[in-house]
Amino acid sequence: MRDVIDRLVRDRTAIARSDGSVHQLFPVAIIPDEGVALRDWVIRESARQTLEVGLGYGIAALFICEGLLTNGAPDAHHVALDPNQATRFANCGLQVLDEAGLSPLIEFLPTPSEIALPRFLAEGRRFDLAFVDGNHRFDGVFLDLIYLGRLVRPAGVIVVDDYQLPSILRAVSFCTSNLNWRVEGQSRDDPRHHWVVLRTPPAPVDSGFDHFVKF
Numbered sequence: 001m002r003d004v005i006d007r008l009v010r011d012r013t014a015i016a017r018s019d020g021s022v023h024q025l026f027p028v029a030i031i032p033d034e035g036v037a038l039r040d041w042v043i044r045e046s047a048r049q050t051l052e053v054g055l056g057y058g059i060a061a062l063f064i065c066e067g068l069l070t071n072g073a074p075d076a077h078h079v080a081l082d083p084n085q086a087t088r089f090a091n092c093g094l095q096v097l098d099e100a101g102l103s104p105l106i107e108f109l110p111t112p113s114e115i116a117l118p119r120f121l122a123e124g125r126r127f128d129l130a131f132v133d134g135n136h137r138f139d140g141v142f143l144d145l146i147y148l149g150r151l152v153r154p155a156g157v158i159v160v161d162d163y164q165l166p167s168i169l170r171a172v173s174f175c176t177s178n179l180n181w182r183v184e185g186q187s188r189d190d191p192r193h194h195w196v197v198l199r200t201p202p203a204p205v206d207s208g209f210d211h212f213v214k215f
């Protein structure tokens, strides 16, 4: 797995087995520093069940799985969603996970998060940690966060990419100002690209039906 991560970071390209197309990984994929941060959060939280919105080129998934394997739980499992994996990404994300020998850990669904997440909730599924890098529009991220707040264990961690975007900042701001989520960490090194680490509350906020804090 390490070899695959190192090769992709060095070459910055992937060639799709399915159709021979050549893909520039960056800036679509997360940068290696973010991958390391993500992996370290998976380890720090002793996560066993993780969920990712937006598989893309699979770089975040590789780092998340590196964390899961470090944790060593026999039931380690990573769920990745991406409705565009077979088309826009020519299945490169699934391909790199396969090359890294991680396919047995992965449950991939080509389903948009706004469909998959409520379904997971209805099925009673739970996750230890989630990563959001999917639909970056306000309504998309807002829905992801609201559902993930219920799917991730209480006082759990949700990492959100592209926090420099106003749409994402506002969606996160709703959760911190109205739902008692905390910003646990934030990247600042690159002004063009931020990610944020959120901690959900230990119990849902029990506010009145007309509770609303401007955000």
Ligand SMILES: C[S@@+](CC[C@H](N)C(=O)[O-])C[C@H]1O[C@@H](n2cnc3c(N)ncnc32)[C@H](O)[C@@H]1O
Residues within 6 Å of the ligand: 028, 029, 030, 053, 054, 055, 056, 057, 058, 059, 060, 061, 081, 082, 083, 084, 085, 088, 089, 111, 112, 113, 114, 133, 134, 135, 136, 140
């Ligand atoms: C920036 S890319 C993710 C890159 C990935 N984190 C990586 O490291 O390679 C965003 C991804 O989100 C996916 N996406 C867009 N809308 C989505 C949705 N509604 N649900 C799930 N994934 C979505 C896109 O198809 C794309 O693969």
